[in-house]
Amino acid sequence: MNCMKNAVIDAHNVSKVYNPETIPVYAVNNVHLHLERGEFTALVGPSGSGKTTLLNMIGGLDKPDEGNIFINGIDITKLSASQLIDFRLHNIGFVFQSFNLIPVLTAKENTEFIMLLQRLSKSERNARVKQLFHEIGMEDKLNSRPSQLSGGQQQRIAVARALASKPQFVLADEPTANLDSKSASNLLDIMAMLNKEEQITFLFSTHDQRVIDRARRVITLVDGKIESDTAHVDTNIAHEQSVQ
Amino acid sequence: MILIMAWRNIWRNKMRSIVIMLSVAVGLFAGIAVLALYEGMMKSRVRNVIDAEAGHLQLHNSRFKKDYEPKYIFLNGHDVLKQIRSLPQVKLATARTISSGMLSTATGSAGVQINGVIPEEEYEASQLKKKIVEGKLFDPARKNSIKIGKKLARKMKLKAGSKLVLTFTDTSGSIVSAAYRVGAVYQSENTPLDERNVYVTMQNLNELLLSGNSFHEIVVLLKRDEDVQLMQEQLKHQFPSVQVESWKDISPETDFMVKTVDQYSYIIMVIIMLALAFGIINTMLMAILERTREIGMMLALGTNRIRIFTLVLMETIFLTLAGTPIGLLVGWLAAGYFNRHGLDLSGMGKEMMSNFGFGTMIYPEFPVEKLGAVILIVTGTALLSCLFPAIKALKLQPVEALRR
Numbered sequence: 160m161n162c163m164k165n166a167v168i169d170a171h172n173v174s175k176v177y178n179p180e181t182i183p184v185y186a187v188n189n190v191h192l193h194l195e196r197g198e199f200t201a202l203v204g205p206s207g208s209g210k211t212t213l214l215n216m217i218g219g220l221d222k223p224d225e226g227n228i229f230i231n232g233i234d235i236t237k238l239s240a241s242q243l244i245d246f247r248l249h250n251i252g253f254v255f256q257s258f259n260l261i262p263v264l265t266a267k268e269n270t271e272f273i274m275l276l277q278r279l280s281k282s283e284r285n286a287r288v289k290q291l292f293h294e295i296g297m298e299d300k301l302n303s304r305p306s307q308l309s310g311g312q313q314q315r316i317a318v319a320r321a322l323a324s325k326p327q328f329v330l331a332d333e334p335t336a337n338l339d340s341k342s343a344s345n346l347l348d349i350m351a352m353l354n355k356e357e358q359i360t361f362l363f364s365t366h367d368q369r370v371i372d373r374a375r376r377v378i379t380l381v382d383g384k385i386e387s388d389t390a391h392v393d394t395n396i397a398h399e400q401s402v403q
Numbered sequence: 404m405i406l407i408m409a410w411r412n413i414w415r416n417k418m419r420s421i422v423i424m425l426s427v428a429v430g431l432f433a434g435i436a437v438l439a440l441y442e443g444m445m446k447s448r449v450r451n452v453i454d455a456e457a458g459h460l461q462l463h464n465s466r467f468k469k470d471y472e473p474k475y476i477f478l479n480g481h482d483v484l485k486q487i488r489s490l491p492q493v494k495l496a497t498a499r500t501i502s503s504g505m506l507s508t509a510t511g512s513a514g515v516q517i518n519g520v521i522p523e524e525e526y527e528a529s530q531l532k533k534k535i536v537e538g539k540l541f542d543p544a545r546k547n548s549i550k551i552g553k554k555l556a557r558k559m560k561l562k563a564g565s566k567l568v569l570t571f572t573d574t575s576g577s578i579v580s581a582a583y584r585v586g587a588v589y590q591s592e593n594t595p596l597d598e599r600n601v602y603v604t605m606q607n608l609n610e611l612l613l614s615g616n617s618f619h620e621i622v623v624l625l626k627r628d629e630d631v632q633l634m635q636e637q638l639k640h641q642f643p644s645v646q647v648e649s650w651k652d653i654s655p656e657t658d659f660m661v662k663t664v665d666q667y668s669y670i671i672m673v674i675i676m677l678a679l680a681f682g683i684i685n686t687m688l689m690a691i692l693e694r695t696r697e698i699g700m701m702l703a704l705g706t707n708r709i710r711i712f713t714l715v716l717m718e719t720i721f722l723t724l725a726g727t728p729i730g731l732l733v734g735w736l737a738a739g740y741f742n743r744h745g746l747d748l749s750g751m752g753k754e755m756m757s758n759f760g761f762g763t764m765i766y767p768e769f770p771v772e773k774l775g776a777v778i779l780i781v782t783g784t785a786l787l788s789c790l791f792p793a794i795k796a797l798k799l800q801p802v803e804a805l806r807r
Contacts, residue, residue, distance in 0.1 A: 218703070220805070244705055245707070248704070248705025253704060255805070262415070263407075263408055263412055263415065264411075272404060273704055273705065275404050276707075320704075324705070
């Protein structure tokens, strides 16, 4: 199957079904999704609508039972487990709901970790860490352990870590769910800025209206199916203008 | 980074890690203690065999040891003895006349080996002087004086001054009986030998055996233990018609014990470490289960399974090896202390110990030459212990792990 031109993510007829032998439950049901470079998209829907399942399949963490997912033209449903690990390392950035930083590593080491896996040189790593910490405004927290940081600060480090590998896109699963409004707003500003300046594609799964308001495209999932797919250009531009 | 993570991870639950490190230290100390004790016991046993029983080397007429017949005396014995004494490696060489016979008293009789010795030389060759616990040394004025072992004395109800009769065959095959008076009772650290060996002067025994001034055995003590094999070969070459045996040939059970006790002590060490391995496995499993989400996240980010395995392996190795220096240090200190002051095992029964040829005072020795093997066993334990937790970690699926 051919994928569409310029698509970073191209999902065709993707389904995920649990208990296929007994009482089949479709977590994701015949979903078509197409995201281009530089998009800032929110995947919304009630709990159990299949947002995280879809995100996991796009991130290569889970395999669909039906359909194909192309990332930059590569069908990741055909990759083996070890190929997927390598693919994720070089192409996908993850931001998790509960930060998931490695507690024994400092903020700098957490960000460097993924670049070490990519075998980047020390000077490359240092330069990237410096740039990212400047962008997230945490130059003074380089040597802090996650336990010494607030939730908002930890999530900003998680964003820096997700971007450290220079991924094609970032998948963020409820990134603001555990943050207060100020931290959430701050984090969204950073992600919007990175999206704009580095043209990194963001796909969020969220319930958070603040995220939905900032997204340029909102895809609503209900019972595993896409119910609506709308653009929110005005709100985002209005917010960017207010930030400036 | 994986090494840093592994090291920091083991300190996430300090108490748990310290407990397992201390168990490794205690286990290692126990293993070192066993090795040191066995080393001390074996060295003491070998020392006894060489210094108080067989000497480094013994030479006989090549036919003598088949039946211990007195007629097989040493041919040109004095020449051989003279030549051996002139060798630079030799500390002492002395001669013995030997006969098997019967010791009889009013209460009973017992089979014995009668050793006719040159007193002044024998005192040094078999430390007979030191072993005497009752009575006096050989006195030239008392011709038919005999030294008997304590075990035999007790069995035959003899004491210094008691009378007894020795019956044996002379070189011509005739039966000879001679009355003796117990001059002294000796006690060595080898009860079976004490029960079997009696000592008279060579001059006295030779007169009865009609063997002139010849003898049956030359006992050689060397200046250095390491020269035994070399000297055995040299003497065999120098005296081809003579049977030359080392202490290992004369006391093969001691040689066997020395060889096998190392294996036994390693087996004990392995058993101790295996028991510890279960503790380490438990600790590592707990650590993996507690960090399921974290490992899932690492897999999601793109950490391959080799790195996850390395992380678990390094954590286990750090956890195991961290206790090793403590165990070795305590083992070294304890072995050093008891090596200087001795470890009195008389509580286990002096008689029982001497029945096996061991003294009750043991001087444990820190087994320096076995440290490599000990470290290998500890590392093996760590590797073995990491396998199960590592497999558990490798089986994690990122999606499921992240959900926990």
